[in-house]
Amino acid sequence: MNSLSFVQAYFADYPARYWIAGGWALDLFVDRVRRPHTDVDVLVLARDLDRVAETFTDPRPTVENPNTGEQRPWEPGEPLTPGPDVLAFPDDLFPAPLRIILAASDDTDWIYHRGRGTVRKPLDEITLASSDGIPYLAPEIVLLFKSRSDRPKDTEDFHDVATHLDPHRRTWLHDHIAPRHPNHAWLPALT
Template structure:
């Protein structure tokens, strides 16, 4: 399937049409957009918003209102406006019946004009404009080095496959940035050889 005919990405675009703040396609779909093709099947679509914009999320997504998903069990519970959600563990999900695949909203930490990696004790940062790429038809998605940084922790087969699919597409600057963020924490990480 061609990336520009994806029902899932069309559903995300429609869902976020009236959302006034920054958002990004994340996860495997972001890597598909970077590669310019659908590389594998996806079970859901991840969309990242800034945690500081949570009030706008509450104002925009009212019918239906997304639910809070427990990261451990996958169980959902109602989300009340005003309830604070943290970058990392918390996610909002929309009812599966509304879209071709489940769409979940994840939250990113930020500081003024910078994205902040919530697992990096605030030391891993990048300007918001630099983490933002756009598909030919304008859909915003996370830069691949950011997506792969998150995926580097898991060791899941699909994360390793995602890395193998796009590693050769990374330019030297993106490769160096990712290498420099993985190597200090995981000096034996299997991706480092390919990133050198």
């Protein structure tokens, strides 16, 4: 996955946890590029925004509206919210556009920002690493995010990866989709 080496190099001096997220994380999990990607999503903890500001100064990322793509300046110290707020670097800075997605956390747990604090998992459990040492988000977490959408690429991602999930990951994903979406199309493949 040499195409992600630019992220690993760019984050080399970042003093906190980060994870490759989205479709690239699923590719790292199955150890192959399954489809083309338009960007690279990197997850960081919202509580580490000061570290993001200290590390990435030139250029400083901007705040991007994920629905419209509209960007505005981001000032260090400005609070941002996991979910709606995304940080973006200039698209021509890297081989692929790089976006920073913010995650809620509580001490040693990742918290799903849409789960009202009830869906959580230890940070160590959501962290996997490629053979090159690139940290990436566990597939059940990526797929939980993707389960909210009916985009064809998200459904394709699920079907490409579902057979690779061990029983623990399958059960966890099933148990966190079913309460919110009891008729979700992915549930039969997770039982």
